[in-house]
Amino acid sequence: MRFALGNLFADLPPEQVDEARSFYRSRAAGRGPGSAEELREVRAQRCASVPADPPAVEEMAEASGARVPVRIFTPSDERARGVYLDIHGGGFYMDSAARGDVRNRRLADALQLAVVSVDYRLAPEHPWPAAPDDCAAAALWLVEQARKRFGADRLVIGGSSAGATLALATLLRLRDSGVVDEFAGAVLQFGTYDLSAQTPAGRRIADEYFIRAYAGHVADRTHPDISPIYADLRDLPPALLVVGSADVLLEDNLAMASRLSAAGNHVELRVYPEAPHGFTGHPTAMAQTALNGIETWLLDRITQPRTASPAP
Secondary structure (H helix, E strand, C coil): CCCCCCCCEECHHHHHHHHHHHHHHHCCCCCCCCHHHHHHHHHHHCCCCCCCCCCCEEEEEECEEEEEEEEEEECCCCCCCCCEEEEEECCCCCCCCHHHHHHHHHHHHHHCCEEEEEEECCCCCCCCCCCHHHHHHHHHHHHHHHHHCCCCCCCCEEEEEEHHHHHHHHHHHHHHCCCCCHHEHHHEEEECCCCCCCCCHHHHHCCCCHHHHCCCCCCCCEEEEEHHHHHCCCCCECCCEECCCCCCCHHHHHHHHHHHCCCCEEEEEEECCCCCCCCCCCCHHHHHHHHHHHHHHHHHHHHHHCCCCCCC
């Protein structure tokens, strides 16, 4: 093991934990749409995304015969020293790359990265394998074009919730295609790694509509492209897993960290106390601390020499 099960919690000032505890005590728990009708209503009621300044460049990434829309941010004042492939969350059936524009603009400027966000197709209109097909195509486009397009070929990938699931599925596809070594690291925030209801964590979310919308047509949802917990996880890049102790997917993330480590990969697991699913998007000091830690980790991966091995 490259993480200690007895020491998983992130080291936080007590006042951050107290603030988070108070915040979540007064905040109603979130719930995703429970039917196609509710999903349509939620989509219709969503506010327009906040534009970034400077705005994203919209482009079509083309690889392996596929064309996928992406939103691109490059550093405002400097040349990019690496490229971050961002995969948004939303249960495979909500949100868009544009909703991350402000965050991705800030990330591009703060870390001097090109940030490429994938506008993958959503369920139920486009169920599995549409989303991982799109994400893999965008990743292959970067493998082929990053040096020419951005002047940098140090690649990292990340996502939250469904985006983390798709990021890991993308890495598995790249590994099987022999090009995963082009990626220096992956940040996986509170991913959903079992959609089959076979594991204890999977059974907790077995009745969620997003699973039916995304993969309800698949007889065996232990397919690694759907439920990466069942994959052969060898030969993947270093990964940072971030999750809250109050997340319904905590067990999923603990299990994935264990399996990644057992497969010989470098894994860092950070568990944040009192935090539920999606906590890095909430207005708490704990969330900001987690995001700062993610940025530091990404910068370390981007700036390490390609031949260097991460410390255990």
